[in-house]
Amino acid sequence: MSDDISTRLGRLSPEIQAMMGVYALYWKLEESFDCIETDLSHQECHMLIKLDVPKRMGVLAADMLTLPSTITATADALEQSGHLTRQRDPEDRRAWLLILTEQGEEARNMLVAVAGELFRSASGLNSEETAEFARLACKIRENILKTGIPEGLKK
Amino acid sequence: MSDDISTRLGRLSPEIQAMMGVYALYWKLEESFDCIETDLSHQECHMLIKLDVPKRMGVLAADMLTLPSTITATADALEQSGHLTRQRDPEDRRAWLLILTEQGEEARNMLVAVAGELFRSASGLNSEETAEFARLACKIRENILKTGIPEGLKK
DNA sequence: TTGAATGGTTCAAAAATTGAAGTATATTCA
DNA sequence: TGAATATACTTCAATTTTTGAACCATTCAA
Numbered sequence A, B: 001m002s003d004d005i006s007t008r009l010g011r012l013s014p015e016i017q018a019m020m021g022v023y024a025l026y027w028k029l030e031e032s033f034d035c036i037e038t039d040l041s042h043q044e045c046h047m048l049i050k051l052d053v054p055k056r057m058g059v060l061a062a063d064m065l066t067l068p069s070t071i072t073a074t075a076d077a078l079e080q081s082g083h084l085t086r087q088r089d090p091e092d093r094r095a096w097l098l099i100l101t102e103q104g105e106e107a108r109n110m111l112v113a114v115a116g117e118l119f120r121s122a123s124g125l126n127s128e129e130t131a132e133f134a135r136l137a138c139k140i141r142e143n144i145l146k147t148g149i150p151e152g153l154k155k
Numbered sequence C: 001t002t003g004a005a006t007g008g009t010t011c012a013a014a015a016a017t018t019g020a021a022g023t024a025t026a027t028t029c030a
Numbered sequence D: 001t002g003a004a005t006a007t008a009c010t011t012c013a014a015t016t017t018t019t020g021a022a023c024c025a026t027t028c029a030a
Helices: A002-008 A014-033 A042-050 A057-062 A068-080 A102-123 A127-146 B002-010 B015-035 B042-050 B055-063 B068-080 B103-121 B127-146
Strands: A084-091 A092-100 B083-088 B094-102
Touching: A002 A014, A002 B015, A002 B083, A014 A042, A014 A102, A014 B015, A014 B127, A042 A057, A042 A068, A042 A102, A042 B015, A057 A092, A068 A084, A068 A092, A068 B055, A068 B127, A092 A102, A092 B127, A102 A127, A102 B015, A102 B055, A127 B127, B002 B127, B015 B042, B042 B055, B042 B068, B042 B103, B055 B068, B055 B094, B068 B083, B094 B103, B103 B127
Parallel strands: none
Antiparallel strands: A084 A092, B083 B094
């Protein structure tokens, strides 16, 4: 039964296999986020996890591949709930730096711990495989942050 | 500048590094989907790609970790646009099998080809790394399809 | 053959995302 | 210098997507 799945998957190109794995993992992780005891939205969780150090909103928008207006909404919510504060970037007073409060730090630590646990149980990989997967994932992430939209595919 | 990113990422656990890579890749791929010349929604693209062989709607719902009602809506749209047909599953007449039409097959082939290209350019991995990544991704996907929600995290 | 379970549908409410127009600060260069 | 342009973020209304509860039809179990 599950061999069926394996054999069918085997016939797909490695790229599509990789993509399907990524989608399955993403969807699973998102689903699991619902189970975390917290009243944060998914987008709010993502932002908290990304705020390991203060960051500009524009940087977050680029990183999360979303529009500035979405970042504004999410930051508003997190500011409202006391998880972060806005502070003008002294380097460029047009920009805001988002800075976690103590409460925000606590929430972030909890999320990072739970997310790590989620990855372990969702992926089922051992620590060696996890390390290898992480290595490639980092490489991919750096490539994505470095490059824009692939040529020939712009709107 | 980008060393900054690398060093910061290096301090995070492999699990979180893996997750961040997965999120970056997922977001990038979704963004790139917008650039594909087609009037299919993302969910419709996902469904087409998953329909390498006829599948029940329930199977798709489980696979895409979404609600039956979402699958119904997506299938309606794809049926409307002539990409697939519904056919009662002879094994269980409550269930529908979703079967691609010729037009659906064509669209799927195009999507699979473009998606492969997207993965290559977004990830920046060479073919050896891609194969390794795909291997782990398949393993993860199988684990996810096999297991339910991780214990202790149910609502 | 009746009651419970399963596979899918409907539809209205809720949530998330978009995009265009606006404010404030920076930068450019005539 | 200062006028024009670009950048960083905000606002808000419209669109899109997702959710979830009530529902119908078929199957399974006793």
